[in-house]
Amino acid sequence: xxxxxxxxxMNFLQSVKLCFSFFLSLGKKSRRTKVFYVISFVPILMxxxxxxxxxxxxxxxxxxxxxxxxxxxxFYLQFLILILALFFGTSLCSxxxxxxxxxxxxxxxxxxxxxxxGKYAAYTFLTIIMTGVGLLFTFLxxxxxxxxxxxxxxxxxxxxxxxxxxxxxxTAFFTFIGTFLKKTILFGxxxxxxxxxVIQYFPGSTQRFAIVHYLKSLLKVPTxxxxxxxxxxxxxxxxxxxxxxxxxxxxIFLFLACLFFSQKEYILQD
Amino acid sequence: MTAVIETQNLSxxxxxxxxxxxxxxQIERGITGILGPNGAGKSTFLKLLTGQIKPNIGRVTIxxxxxxxxxxxxxxxxxxxxxxxxxxxxxxxxxxxNLLILxxxxxxxxxxxxxxxxxxxxxxxxxxxVIRSYSRGMRQRLKVAxxxxxxxxxxxxxxxxxxxxxxxxxxxxxxxxxxxQEGRTVIVSSHVLPEIExxxxxIILIHQGKVFAQGxxxxxxxxxxxxxxxxxxxxxxxxxxxxxxxxxDFVLKVHFGETLDSLLVETNNRDRFFALVPSLVVEHQIEVxxxxxxxxNLQAVFDYLVGK
Amino acid sequence: xxxxxxxxxxxxxEFKQGGxxxxxxxxxxxxxxxxxxFFKLLFFISLIPAIVFLxxxxxxxxxxxxxxxxxxxxxxxxxxxAYFKIYFTNDFLLFMMVMILVFCGAGLIADDLRHNALQxxxxxxxxxxxxxxxxxxxxxFFLFLITLxxxxxxxxxxxxxxxxxxxxxxxxxxxxxxxxxxxxxxxxFSFYTLFLSSISKNRRYVAIFIFGLYIFSDILFGIFYxxxxxxxxxxxxxxxxxxxxxxxxxxxxxPYDFSWILSLAVLxxxxxxxxxxxxxRVRGVEIIK
Numbered sequence: 001x002x003x004x005x006x007x008x009x010m011n012f013l014q015s016v017k018l019c020f021s022f023f024l025s026l027g028k029k030s031r032r033t034k035v036f037y038v039i040s041f042v043p044i045l046m047x048x049x050x051x052x053x054x055x056x057x058x059x060x061x062x063x064x065x066x067x068x069x070x071x072x073x074x075f076y077l078q079f080l081i082l083i084l085a086l087f088f089g090t091s092l093c094s095x096x097x098x099x100x101x102x103x104x105x106x107x108x109x110x111x112x113x114x115x116x117x118g119k120y121a122a123y124t125f126l127t128i129i130m131t132g133v134g135l136l137f138t139f140l141x142x143x144x145x146x147x148x149x150x151x152x153x154x155x156x157x158x159x160x161x162x163x164x165x166x167x168x169x170x171t172a173f174f175t176f177i178g179t180f181l182k183k184t185i186l187f188g189x190x191x192x193x194x195x196x197x198v199i200q201y202f203p204g205s206t207q208r209f210a211i212v213h214y215l216k217s218l219l220k221v222p223t224x225x226x227x228x229x230x231x232x233x234x235x236x237x238x239x240x241x242x243x244x245x246x247x248x249x250x251x252i253f254l255f256l257a258c259l260f261f262s263q264k265e266y267i268l269q270d
Numbered sequence: 271m272t273a274v275i276e277t278q279n280l281s282x283x284x285x286x287x288x289x290x291x292x293x294x295x296q297i298e299r300g301i302t303g304i305l306g307p308n309g310a311g312k313s314t315f316l317k318l319l320t321g322q323i324k325p326n327i328g329r330v331t332i333x334x335x336x337x338x339x340x341x342x343x344x345x346x347x348x349x350x351x352x353x354x355x356x357x358x359x360x361x362x363x364x365x366x367x368n369l370l371i372l373x374x375x376x377x378x379x380x381x382x383x384x385x386x387x388x389x390x391x392x393x394x395x396x397x398x399x400v401i402r403s404y405s406r407g408m409r410q411r412l413k414v415a416x417x418x419x420x421x422x423x424x425x426x427x428x429x430x431x432x433x434x435x436x437x438x439x440x441x442x443x444x445x446x447x448x449x450x451q452e453g454r455t456v457i458v459s460s461h462v463l464p465e466i467e468x469x470x471x472x473i474i475l476i477h478q479g480k481v482f483a484q485g486x487x488x489x490x491x492x493x494x495x496x497x498x499x500x501x502x503x504x505x506x507x508x509x510x511x512x513x514x515x516x517x518x519d520f521v522l523k524v525h526f527g528e529t530l531d532s533l534l535v536e537t538n539n540r541d542r543f544f545a546l547v548p549s550l551v552v553e554h555q556i557e558v559x560x561x562x563x564x565x566x567n568l569q570a571v572f573d574y575l576v577g578k
Numbered sequence: 579x580x581x582x583x584x585x586x587x588x589x590x591x592e593f594k595q596g597g598x599x600x601x602x603x604x605x606x607x608x609x610x611x612x613x614x615x616f617f618k619l620l621f622f623i624s625l626i627p628a629i630v631f632l633x634x635x636x637x638x639x640x641x642x643x644x645x646x647x648x649x650x651x652x653x654x655x656x657x658x659x660a661y662f663k664i665y666f667t668n669d670f671l672l673f674m675m676v677m678i679l680v681f682c683g684a685g686l687i688a689d690d691l692r693h694n695a696l697q698x699x700x701x702x703x704x705x706x707x708x709x710x711x712x713x714x715x716x717x718x719f720f721l722f723l724i725t726l727x728x729x730x731x732x733x734x735x736x737x738x739x740x741x742x743x744x745x746x747x748x749x750x751x752x753x754x755x756x757x758x759x760x761x762x763x764x765x766x767f768s769f770y771t772l773f774l775s776s777i778s779k780n781r782r783y784v785a786i787f788i789f790g791l792y793i794f795s796d797i798l799f800g801i802f803y804x805x806x807x808x809x810x811x812x813x814x815x816x817x818x819x820x821x822x823x824x825x826x827x828x829x830x831x832x833p834y835d836f837s838w839i840l841s842l843a844v845l846x847x848x849x850x851x852x853x854x855x856x857x858x859r860v861r862g863v864e865i866i867k
Contacts, residue, residue, distance in 0.1 A: 014374065022368050029359050032783065046798070050805060062805055071801060079797050083790050087783070094782065100355035104416065107320055108372040109344040185680075185785045186616060193793065262339060265324045267284065268353065 015110040019118020027126050040130040047141040064142035072159050081166045082192040088123040089174025090184040100268045113258035124171050128164050162218045165246045169211050172250040176257040214242040274455045280328035282314055289314035291479045301450045303466035304459035306476035312459040313352050316428045320349045348422035350413050352429050356401045362412050363397035373420050387419035406433040427458045431465055443468050498522050498536045504560040508533040514550050599704050603712025611682040624674035628728035631665045639739040663828035666759055667821040676792045682720050683771035685781035686713045692779040714768045726760035759827045766845050773852030776859040809834040813844050
C-alpha cells in the first residue's frame with residue numbers, strides 16, 4: 001500500500017472518528033435517547049416483578065437463567081433490538097433531511113461516507129450501552145440466587161454479544177434503507193414484524209434470508225416454559241458461519257449506505 | 271485575474287420545474303451580490319456552488335476543482351444556508367464548537383474559534399442557551415457564525431440579513447465588507463437591492479433561472495432609474511395637478527383613473543416627481559386622499575429590464 | 579383633512595362561535611391521509627375480514643349449495659352473536675386498526691407541534707375541545723369504516739339473505755352491541771393515538787410508538803404467561819383487554835378467566851392518563867426551559 005493511500009485511509013478514519021464524536025455528543029443530549037434508555041430499562045422492571053412474584057408465591061418451577069433466556073428470545077430478539085435498530089437506523093439520514101440540518105454536515109471537510117459511518121457508529125454505541133445496561137441488571141436480578149456461579153456469566157456474555165451483533169446488523173440494514181427510501185417506517189415495520197417473523201420458520205435455506213435466523217443459531221435453546229415454539233423448525237447455522245454472515249451483512253449494507261449517500265442528491269424541501 | 275469560482279452552462283431542473291438555465295459565470299475575489307426576486311434561482315445557484323445538489327447540465331469549479339463530492343474544498347468554504355434549521359437541543363456554543371471539530375481542529379483551537387465567532391456576531395452572552403429558545407435574529411446570527419468560524423477564504427451567504435434588525439444588518443454588512451478588504455471571496459444573495467448596494471458594486475441579476483445582467487451596480491441602478499414608475503394620486507382636483515405635471519420633462523404620461531378623482535402619472539424620475547408633489551399640493555390647496563405606487567417592487571423592475 | 583379608511587368595514591355583528599368549527603380539521607385530516615399512496619392499499623386490506631365474514635353469511639343461507647365444501651360440520655357458519663364477536667375481536671382486524679392509526683393518527687398532533695401550528699389553531703375562534711373533537715373525528719372516521727359500518731352491513735345482509743326478521747327477533751340487542759363495541763374500541767384507540775402523537779414532534783417516532791406499544795404489551799403478556807401460567811397477565815395486553823371487553827359486549831364467554839370489568843378499568847385508566855397528558859401538551863404557547 002503506497003503512502004498516499006495510507007494517508008487517505010488515515011484521513012478517512014480520522015473523519016469517521018470526528019463524526020462519531022459529533023453525533024455521540026448530539027445523541028447523548030437528545031431527548032429521544034433518554035426515552036429509549038427508559039424503554040430499554042423496562043426488562044429490569046419486568047425482572048423485578050417476576051422475582052417478587054416468585055418470592056411471594058413460591059413459584060420456582062423455572063430457574064432464573066431459563067427466564068432470562070426466554071426474555072432474550074421473546075423480548076430482546078423479537079422486539080427491543082428491532083425497535084431500537086429501526087428507530088436509530090432509519091433516523092440516521094431521515095432526521096437530517098427532515099430537520100434540514102444536512103447542509104451543515106455536507107459543507108464540512110469530511111467525506112459523506114464518513115458522516116454515515118460516524119453517525120452509525122455513534123448510534124450503535126448508544127444502543128449497545130442501552131441494551132447492555134438493561135440486560136446486565138435484568139440478569140443480576142433474575143439470577144440473584146446464583147450470582148456466585150461464574151458459568152452463568154459466560155452465558156450472559158454470550159447472549160450480550162449476540163444481541164449486540166443483532167443491533168449492529170439490523171442498524172446497518174435500516175441505515176441503508178434510510179438512505180434511499182422515503183417510507184422507511186412502513187418498510188421497516190413490515191420487515192421487522194412481517195418478514196423476520198415469518199421467514200425464520202420456513203424450512204431449508206429459506207430461513208437463512210432472515211437475520212434473526214443467524215442470531216437464534218448463536219443462542220442456547222430455552223429449556224422450559226412455553227417458549228419452545230420460538231425455535232420451531234430452526235435449522236441452525238454453525239456459530240462461526242453465523243457470526244461471519246452477520247458481519248458480512250452489516251458490512252455490505254453499510255457499504256451500500258455509504259455509496260448511496262455519497263452519490264445521491266438530497267433536495268431539502270423549503 | 272483568475273476566477274475563483276467558475277460555472278459553465280450550469281442548468282438544474284426539479285422535475286419539470288426549471289431552477290437554473292445555462293448559467294456561465296466567472297466570479298473573482300471580492301464581494302459579488304446575487305440579486306433576484308423570490309423564486310428566481312438564487313438559492314439553487316448557491317446550492318450548486320456548494321455541492322448540495324448536482325447540476326443536470328454543466329459544471330461548477332472552485333479554484334479549478336469540481337465541487338461535487340470534493341470535501342477537502344470545504345476547508346476554505348463557509349456556507350450560510352437560507353433555511354432556519356438547527357440541532358435544537360444543542361446550545362449555540364455546542365453547535366459551533368462541534369461543527370468546528372469537523373475541520374480536524376484540536377479541541378482548544380475549535381473552542382477559541384467558536385468563542386471568536388460568537389463575539390463577532392454578539393451571541394456570547396447567550397451561548398449557553400439552547401438554540402430552540404433563540405429568537406429569529408439570534409438564529410440568523412448563529413448561522414452566519416458557523417459560516418465564518420473557521421476563517422474561510424470563500425464565503426457563500428444565502429440571504430444572510432433575513433430576520434435581522436437594522437442594527438444587526440449594519441453589523442453583518444460591515445463584517446462582510448471587512449472580508450473584501452482581507453482579499454477573500456464573498457458571494458451574498460438577496461432580493462433587496464439596497465442591501466446588496468450597501469455591500470458591493472458587483473452584482474449578478476438572476477430572474478426565472480437565468481442570468482440577464484452582470485456588472486457594476488450603478489449601471490443596473492441607472493436602468494432602474496430609467497424604468498418608468500407609475501404613481502397613483504387620489505385627490506379632489508386631479509385636473510389641476512395634471513395641468514402642472516404635463517409641463518415637467520420627467521413626466522412621461524398622465525391619465526385619469528376610472529373614478530374621476532384619481533390621476534395616474536408615469537415618470538422616469540421618482541425623486542424629482544416626489545419632490546414636486548408637496549409644493550403643488552400646498553400651492554393649489556389640493557386635498558390629497560391617497561398616493562400609491564402600483565408597480566413599486568423588484569418584480570416590476572425585473573419585468574421592465576427583461577423587456578429592455 | 580380627515581383620514582379616510584381604505585375600504586375596511588368594522589365588524590358590527592355579534593361575537594359568537596360557529597357550531598362546527600372543528601369540521602375543517604376533520605376534512606383536512608381525512609384528505610391528507612387519503613393522499614398517502616400506501617394508505618389506500620392498507621385500507622383495502624383491512625376490509626378483507628369484512629368480505630370474508632360477508633361470504634360466510636352468504637354461505638350460511640346457501641348451505642345446500644356449498645355442502646361439497648363444508649361436508650359435515652356447519653358450526654363455523656352459524657350466524658349468531660359469537661360470529662360477530664369473532665369478526666370484531668379477531669387479531670388481524672385489531673392489527674389492521676393499529677396500522678391504520680399509524681397512517682392516519684401518527685401526525686395528527688405531532689405535526690402541529692412540529693410546525694408550531696397550535697398557535698395558529700388557538701388564535702382562531704377554536705377551543706381546545708373543538709381541536710380534540712376534530713382530531714378524534716379523523717380517527718373515528720377511519721375506524722368506523724372498518725368496525726361500525728361493516729358490522730351494520732353484515733347484520734343487514736344477514737336479514738336480507740335470510741329474507742326475514744327472525745335473526746333480528748332472536749338477537750334484538752345485536753345492533754346495539756355493534757354500536758357500543760365500535761364506539762368503545764374507537765374511543766380507546768383515539769385516546770391511545772392522540773396521547774402518543776402528543777408526546778413527540780416527529781411523526782416517525784410516533785408511528786413506531788403506536789405500533790411498538792401495542793406489540794410490546796402483547797409480548798409482556800406472553801412472557802409473564804409463559805412463566806407463571808396465569809391468565810391475569812392478560813391485563814397487561816391491550817389486545818387481550820379489548821378482546822375481553824368485546825366478548826362481554828356481545829354477551830359471549832370471555833377468552834380469559836378474569837372479569838371483563840378489570841379489562842375495562844385498565845383501558846379506562848389508560849384513557850384517563852392520556853387525557854391528562856393531552857391537556858398538558860396541547861396548548862397555544864410552547865414553554866422552553
